[in-house]
Amino acid sequence: MTRSVYVAGIGRGDGRQAVELGMMELLSRQVGRVGVFRPLVHPGPDPVGELLRARYRLERAAARGMTYQEAAALQAERGLNELVTALVERYHAAAGGYEAMLVLGTDYADTQLPAELTLNARLANEFGAAVLPVVSGLGQDAAALLAEVRNAHHAFASLGCQVVAMLANRVPAEAAGAARGAPDLPVPLYVLPEDPALAAPTVAQAAEAVGAKVLQGDAAGLGRDVRGYVFGGAMLPSFLPALTEGCLVITPGDRADLVVGALAAHAAGAPPVAGLLLTLGEHPGEETMALAARLAPGTPVLSVPGGSFATATELSGLEGRLTAETPRKAELVLGLFDTHVDAEALTRRIALAPGDRVTPMMFEHRLIERSRAERRHVVLPEGTEDRVLRAAEVLARRQVCDLTLLGEETAVRKRAADLGIDLGTGEGIAIVDPASSPLRERFAEVYARLRAHRGVTFELAHDVVADVSYFGTLMVREGLADGMVSGAAHSTAATIRPAFEVIRTKPGVSIVSSVFFMCLADRVLVYGDCAVNPDPDATQLADIAIQSAATAAEFGVEPRIAMLSYSTGESGAGADVEKVREATGLVRRLRPDLLVEGPIQYDAAVEPSVAAAKLPHSRVAGRATVLIFPDLNTGNNTYKAVQRSAGAVAVGPVLQGLRKPVNDLSRGALVQDIVNTVAITAVQAQRAGREDREQEHGEQEAGT
Template sequence: MARSVYVTGIGRGDGRQVIELGVMELLTRRVDRVGVFRPLGHGGADPVLDLLRSRYRLVQPAASMVGTTYAAAGALQAEQGTDELVSRLVDRYHAVAEEHEAVVILGTDFADTGLPAELALNARLANEFGAVVLPVVAGRDQDAEAIVAEVRNAHHAYTSLGCQVLATIANRVRDSHAREAARELGRHLPEPVYVLPEDPALSAPTVAQIADALDAEVLLGDHNGLARDVRDFVFGGAMLPTFLTALTEGCLVVTPGDRADLVVGALAAHSAGAPPIAGILLTLGEKPGGETLTLAGRLAPGTPVLSVPGGSFPTAQKLFGLEGKLTAGTPRKAEIALGLFETHVDTAQLTEQLSVARNGRVTPMMFEHELIERARSDRRHVVLPEGTDERVLRAAEVLLRRRVCDLTLLGDETAVRRRAGELGLNLPLLAADEVPEGPGAHARVVDPQTSPLRERFAELYAKLRAHRGVTPELAHDVVAEVSYFGTLMVREGLADGMVSGAAHSTAATIRPAFEVIRTLPDASNVSSVFFMCLADRVLVYGDCAVIPDPDAEQLADIAVQSADTAARFGVEPRVAMLSYSTGTSGSGADVEKVRSATELVRARRPDLPVEGPIQYDAAVEPSVAATKLPGSDVAGQATVLIFPDLNTGNNTYKAVQRSAGAVAVGPVLQGLRKPVNDLSRGALVQDIVTTVAITAIQAQALGTRPGSGASPTADGPAGDAD
């Protein structure tokens, strides 16, 4: 039987979608088959179900996620009674529970449902489903005393109806009341109580949501512009100089459509970054002429300009009632919601309360979750050289929101801030010399061109590369390049690791590491692995990115490094040294190279299960292994697969990625004293987040921190690429 959590409330406006998303996140870290069930829905599109289906890649049929509609439930209840309604919903629920290891149940929303005794119905359904209850109480616009009373009443209401309460959550609480409410509630209730503050970034609607609500015509703007949060409204009626002083960051300018001066002025201010606005909403059905719109599009490309037929006053009335929503089309808000949940809920405690045993399978999502959790557990500092790249900035926002690591973004500070503003990101950036406040993750911006570190790095680089004819003057130019600057930050202990490559080639990313970061004492080469996340397991492929044609010694080194990397990330290493023949069935120089490398691995690491030469199918498929290598401890169950050359490895990982739908995480570099990792230039935001988390975990294993007093050696380069 599935372990189920019934997320419910006591009234409207509790923002429980944040908690539903957070609970789903916790369960998908433990098991791979998590179902969703909403007993009663309004019919039509369901934004929360669409979000959960999209984010967690659910294969559950959409029709099975909803028991019935409120209208149908009301009619059935009136005709045949509550017992019949509950009976049918229980049948629908069990059909979902039988197919899943855990189920998140989304309670009724108390919004125009037409159902009597709605709280009692939620309680009865939870009991009939055998689910624990997680009540959520709205704390918005209430002081601490009122919040405490509401939470205690909610707890009593559900326990008095026989429910097992997992925990209780007060959501959308003002910061000024959150701590007092949490302290007081901890004294009164036996189960955990969590208090989540109001987050303006969640309650702010996007420009697209406003356009939909007002049925506005989009005159200008791209997808990114429409995804910006609207944090304020500024109504334009004054003359331009006065109007410009009223603009605020993230505001939506609302002005009659015939005020071309305000339209151009607002967009010019946005382009200058003083301040970046969310967009412009034109009223009265008036639209600027073609020349003005063309100029507007050039001043601030992508910035939305909307038009509505109504006047400013009725438009304002509609605007002030709008709030942001979590939908599949607002992935940023989902990350913000998870960051809020993980910051204010003791996720380890709540996971323990859920009592869902982890199964033996490791899905791609479970692997990614584990990386994020491990990185968060001992926060490190990672430098991202491509500070103005859109994907990097979006990834930075996710990493900070979820407190994965601290960051340094390299680039011109004005350009970085302007780009973040253009993208509508809520990305608090510190200047190079600014001291962070509070326990949250932070990011700062450093410009290699103007940083005081440039002279220090130039002196160091010239010393390291003097044997290659590098002069101080040349070094001064080289270290201003972002990949070199970031790498030298890592070498000098000013950052724990670096991730680059979204806008740079692999060579540009890793050459500086070869030149200035020494290899580990037990590693003679720098190599790489990919974590290949298949449907039910994670395999490690090496080397698929660095060494073109390794000899037997290098191949053995790759195998040992890859096994250690696998173990570090929770994959039990069983090493297969791949070839076109298995065992003693083939001969030739290529086979002999693999055979020699296998013997070298056994000599260096007698504790490591290794088999080779072996073909891929015999390495991973038990039925083939039983025929070709019966009795092998590795054949049929290999987890680390070492390819004989880069040509084979690179093509194989891409073939498996595309044909089998595997998630390929990497390349992850190994063998360096400090972690530097490369990105594909086609990397998605989630790829960057995952790679940064891996880099942070590598830094944890190496055990040094920025400012820890580590004294990097400067006696010459290791692993020169030239």
Template sequence: MTRSVYVTGIGRGDGRQVVELGVMELLSRRTGRVGVFRPLAHDGPDPIYDLLRSRYRLSQPTGTVFGLGYDEAAAHLAEKGTDALVSRLLERFRTVARDYEAVLVLGTDFADTGLPAELALNARLANEFGAAVLPVVAGSGRDLDSLTAEVRNGHHAYASLGCDVVAMIANRVSDGLAGAAAGALRGQLPVPVYALPEEPALSAPTVAQIAAALDAKVLLGDPAGLSRDVRGFVFGGATLPTFLPALTEGCLVITPGDRADLVVGALAAHSAGSPPIAGVLLTVDRVPGEETMALAARLSPGTPVLAVPGDSFATAGRLMSLEGRVTTANPRKAEIALGLFEEHVDTALLADRLSVSRRGDRVTPMMFEHQLIERSRADRRHIVLPEGTEERVLRAAEVLLRRGVCDLTLLGEEAAIRRRTAELGIDLGLLGPEEVPDGTGAWARAVDPYDSPLRERFAELYAGLRAHKGVTHELAYDQVADVSYFGTLMVREGLADGMVSGAAHSTAATLRPAFEIIRTRPDAEIVSSVFFMCLAERVLVYGDCAVNPDPDAEQLADIAVQSAATAARFGVEPRVAMLSYSTGTSGSGADVDKVRRATELVRERRPELPVEGPIQYDAAVEPTVAATKLPGSDVAGRATVLVFPDLNTGNNTYKAVQRSAGAVAVGPVLQGLRKPVNDLSRGALVPDIVTTVAITAIQAQQGRRTAGGGPGRTEGTEESDEAVEE
């Protein structure tokens, strides 16, 4: 039976998008097919639905998402009455419910709807849909007594109308009151109550949103600059010495276009980081001359400069009512919203109250990714990111911190990292060199290998490890200043639990330090890799598609055993297919014989592990083909771990499946190292980095539980320096 969740409110200004996004995240963790239904909609784009469709890869036909427009609904209500309107909307809802395991219903927004008794209509619809109700109360501007009374009244309003209220959420609660409000209401209502504090980064509009609202002309600025949050406004009219001290972090400078001195001064202050501004808005339809604009572009590349025809006073009036929105155009705000929701809502309890259960062994790509985030959050580890000034890494770092995935060390010059985050409008809350984390949430710190007190210690360690290669202390001192080596040494020394790199470095630059310093586990023959291939209905594990060009039979067997263990660690039941161009005994030749020998070795080393080989890909994954080519096999047609005979085959296959079948390829995930170090593709997107860091954190959790082995193998690692997958 479809389980529906009806997110609604009791009035305007509740910032309900945060809750709608959070509930969608919760539902998509638990089930593979989630539908969306908005009974009543305004004309034009629907920002929250567009965001849900994009973020959660919804395939639902857009025509089924919306019931009626408000004008049509009001006319229908006036002409035929409430029962007729509800009946029509119920019919549209059932069309969605038939096709999906869960449905998120987006209630009316109490904004210019023209509907009488709007709360009662939401309650009636929720009851007819058989949906659990999750009311959201606006907390902005309320004191503690007023807020708690409003939450109680909201619960009474929906419960008295027969609704199944599963929880109450107070959103946008004034600073410092969220904890007190939740505590004051605990036990006073028969349902859980959660309070989400006001988050300035959500309510702040971006420069791009302001430009759109004012129909401003963009004179300067790149996409990263236009995505900066505007946290305040500073109006420029005074002399430069008076003007500069008034600048605040994240402010939008509003000044007449003929004040070239203030434009240049504001951008120079931003470039110096004192303070970083969001941008400049020029008024009165004036623009500085070409030389001034050229200087502005050189002073602070990417910082937006906008122009509007109105004067500063009229422009200010239009800006004061403008608030930020969580939209497809700004995925960063979505991550902030999810982090806020997950921090202040007991999502496990809420999911149980919604009676949304996981669907057996079925794992969709979205569910797999969510499981990674959940597991990494459960036992937070410390990950080092060597590429501390790379934009994608910084954006991923903000997501990781907001979601509480791990603690982070970013390598690079601290001033450069702070300047870059300011330019990108990113808030990492970097700790100072002597600051101690307060233990309340995930934290990040910047460390510069060149002037770190650890450099001397690391040089001595590295010189000792590589003395057999002629590495002196002087050479080691220079080498460990390299961010990849410094990060790897942090992992070796237990100063970080794992490392992720490769967004701006080659695979060899990431792996060579790991082979030299971390080394291979005693129980592993070689270092290898897997990709988690997330198809529409299942997750497959491919190995090795990134490291070993032409493994022999013994190495291939080791790859298979390691890949099976990795699969099991991440919730995929291992059934191993040793791939070849021949199935069973139908072919012969050196390549087939290698796979056949490797299969025998796997059976000797792991008798309990289901393994089949040699076997062709189609016989491994398709039951009908398996029934013909290899009847009676426990693996054929049901394989979950596919081991390729060489890198050429594996690398091309994973990319073909990724691009042609629309699979999500998570990896490469390295296996066989004593401590987790993982590589990124240089084309990695922000979500790829987030996922890889989460996997690394989970590997570190496992490593900590099984720690206690002696020093790793040194033989067999030197030749692996020639890692090839980029």
């Protein structure tokens, strides 16, 4: 049976789109196939529907019932029952094949429908949907808000709805705490505070609102948040102190001095502006515009024909919108939702049982949940790399872990400002410059001591530890960070070599290896080793298999190990097959508790019908989850073939065998790849912390 949740408002201005996004995230964590249905729509595009489709890789856009105009006409002609019947039929047609449905209620915006709340309640009942009413807290104190929440709950409950929780959105900070303590509601009340960054429009949205022409600026610049407006009319010495961070400068287009001054201030980072909006249809000459482009590449410069006052009037009250083009706002919403909504309790109240399938998105969601459960600190050496900065913003907004970015602070902050990224202060992101950090002397002493047998002196070590990869690795060794992720702009060797020299392998581990989590449409497989060891011998291959099984189990994949070869069972011979056969025997002797099969071909490992013919009595064949390749050539090519041909999401490489987690990135890594790898590193750090505590406890007991 398809379980559905109906997100319903009681009026306009409640920012319900944020709640709809949060609920889609919650549903997607639990089941593999979630559909979206909007009973009534306005003509034209559906920004939130497109956002959900893009972000959650939906097979199709949100299904639609009918337009408000059609609904009003049908109700007027045939009555409410006929309208409800038609919408119920369309809902069930859309829900077929989905495990859960998210229903987006009406928006109270020029709908021409009487008793709109009653219609939402009736539809929710007929759909068999649990209802999550949303109340706006904008401008309300705690007492007024709670009164409205109680009234809304009574309204839906009295109409027979299954109200699973109440949600107050856009609540002023001073009212949020008191509102959460409401004692007399029969259902939970979740309170999302108002966040200025979410309400702020982007430069692109401001440009759309006034019909501005883009003279220069890239997509990142147009995606910056507009946190305020500064009007340029004074002379430059008076104008510059008025600039504020993230402001959109509105000035007549013939004021070349203010254009150059504002962009020069942005280039110096004092302060970074969102962009410039030039009025009166004027703009500076080519030489000035060329200088502007050099001063602040990517910073938007816009032009409108109207005057400054008229333009300001059009922009007054403009608020940001969630769309597929505002992924940063989506991350902020999800961070708020994760922080202020008890997702586990709400899931139980919806009575949504998790399915057996594990989709790529479900795996990613669970990674984020695991990493946030016991917050860790990860260092990112590539602090000026665009993708790393974007990932850092996502990680901070989702409160995945604390971060340290390495690099010269002015350069890091300037690049972040150019990208429209707010790194904040004291919000879980620190910036450290290895060249000038007081830690450099300490790290040089540590590195010189560790590498003295290689002839490394303090002077040489002092130069080496200024390298971001070495500095970050030493932060991990010295307990100043719990893990490190690098490789977006550095080679694998540049990332791994410092770890070998400084962190070294765990006791009893003979080799550092790697795995990829291969997220297929309905399951997650673990591939090893596809990134580090070119041609492991039998002993090393067995070690890789045992480590990979432990990594799989740590991330919720039940390990059933297939030792891959070009033959299955006793069907083949040769040095390569014998190596795999010997490694399989070693795994069985060292870890008799593990399920392992080998040598075995890939198809026999994962396809039950092939397994039934080749190894009918095997407990692994046809059901393998951990696939160990005989060499790097086979493993690397196979993971890339599956990734590209089967559309799998490859998360990794994840290094295993080190005392503390250091992970490498592909130089083609996407922002989401970096986010996933940092989350994995944080989870590995949680495990390393537990192991350290257990070892310390054991040593204390031995001492007594």
